[in-house]
Amino acid sequence: MLVGERFFIIYNIIIISKNATGEALIDTVNQVRIFTYQNPGKPRGKMSAIINGIDNDGVKSGEGNGGNGEASGLNVTTMANEVSTLSMKMAMNKIESGADIKEDNANGKDDEITTESFHDMGKLTLESIPKRYKLYELLVKDHPTSKGKNASTSERLAKNDQRSTLVYGEISFNSFAVAMEKVINKYGGLQESGGIFYDIGSGTGKPALAAALLHDFDEVIGIEILDGLYRISLEIQGVWEKKIVPLLSDKKAQTKIKFTRGDATLIDWSDATCVFANSTCFDDALMKSLAKKADECKVGTFCITFTRKLPSEKWEVLEHESHPMSWGHATVFIHRKSS
Numbered sequence: 503m504l505v506g507e508r509f510f511i512i513y514n515i516i517i518i519s520k521n522a523t524g525e526a527l528i529d530t531v532n533q534v535r536i537f538t539y540q541n542p543g544k545p546r547g548k549m550s551a552i553i554n555g556i557d558n559d560g561v562k563s564g565e566g567n568g569g570n571g572e573a574s575g576l577n578v579t580t581m582a583n584e585v586s587t588l589s590m591k592m593a594m595n596k597i598e599s600g601a602d603i604k605e606d607n608a609n610g611k612d613d614e615i616t617t618e619s620f621h622d623m624g625k626l627t628l629e630s631i632p633k634r635y636k637l638y639e640l641l642v643k644d645h646p647t648s649k650g651k652n653a654s655t656s657e658r659l660a661k662n663d664q665r666s667t668l669v670y671g672e673i674s675f676n677s678f679a680v681a682m683e684k685v686i687n688k689y690g691g692l693q694e695s696g697g698i699f700y701d702i703g704s705g706t707g708k709p710a711l712a713a714a715l716l717h718d719f720d721e722v723i724g725i726e727i728l729d730g731l732y733r734i735s736l737e738i739q740g741v742w743e744k745k746i747v748p749l750l751s752d753k754k755a756q757t758k759i760k761f762t763r764g765d766a767t768l769i770d771w772s773d774a775t776c777v778f779a780n781s782t783c784f785d786d787a788l789m790k791s792l793a794k795k796a797d798e799c800k801v802g803t804f805c806i807t808f809t810r811k812l813p814s815e816k817w818e819v820l821e822h823e824s825h826p827m828s829w830g831h832a833t834v835f836i837h838r839k840s841s
């Protein structure tokens with residue numbers, strides 16, 4: 503298909519695979535490959551630069567499983583096709599089975615990091631994301647995605663727990679940072695320092711600690727149902743305290759970090775200012791229970807989810823856009839509580 507300067511090829515792929523517990527999954531993925539005629543004079547958008555240029559903890563645009571192809575620095579967020587929830591689950595299952603996906607190859611070097619001052623990071627802007635990412639790299643360098651994936655898989659196998667809602671995957675820092683930047687600069691959230699951030703299903707705790715690097719929250723809290731993942735989040739919290747806190751401003755260093763082991767549908771998180779759920783593998787029942795809990799939050803609270811929106815009329819969807827994650831692309835929903 504030829505549209506203006508762009509050339510589209512649309513095709514379907516049928517994928518048959520097994521998940522971590524040996525269950526066969528069959529899926530079709532709609533692929534849209536986009537090519538643009540070279541136009542060297544055309545400046546790349548800020549978002550495109552952020553996603554394509556610096557995001558090396560996941561999959562580069564156009565490279566991921568089930569991802570959307572992109573050539574010539576086109577902004578994937580405007581051109582991306584929706585990939586089904588099942589496709590996302592399969593991509594995550596692919597991570598779980600160790601198949602061809604790049605790890606978050608964080609490679610922060612302590613000596614490079616300590617010479618730089620991180621005291622003046624100020625309000626989150628797109629330009630400040632690479633600097634914050636350096637700290638994130640240092641934080642997670644000894645805890646690649648495979649650690650969380652292995653802990654999750656072995657615990658579920660040991661417990662013979664086959665719930666697909668427990669399939670593991672991790673955020674891409676930069677895509678998460680871009681969503682947080684929009685909450686602040688596009689939608690007017692988090693204008694003052696402070697507030698409470700919750701990660702619902704916090705895995706090894708990376709989004710909660712990323713949130714602490716992106717905004718001066720009073721508190722960041724992760725709630726995770728699996729014990730092994732919860733324990734790893736405590737390990738990473740130890741790295742945060744030892745290596746990251748000494749590099750931060752006094753205000754940022756004071757952010758309370760809390761990880762809780764438990765079922766997020768049974769725990770009170772109504773005091774949230776901003777909620778995050780990497781919900782790609784959450785099913786309808788879990789989304790409904792979470793929406794019921796989310797309905798207890800204050801009007802004006804923000805909520806970011808992946809692939810699935812909150813099934814509640816009390817939350818307005820401000821936008822939904824596709825972004826690269828560690829397993830491919832996911833649609834990122836930004837909601838605000840309206841009533």
Ligand SMILES: C[S@@+](CC[C@H](N)C(=O)[O-])C[C@H]1O[C@@H](n2cnc3c(N)ncnc32)[C@H](O)[C@@H]1O
Binds near residue numbers: 725727731767779
């Ligand atoms: C896709 S992982 C996301 C991990 C982390 N938030 C991230 O983005 O890097 C989803 C997590 O939710 C957890 N989970 C699923 N159901 C849950 C529940 N009811 N309560 C708490 N955690 C849950 C899973 O064990 C899994 O670790």
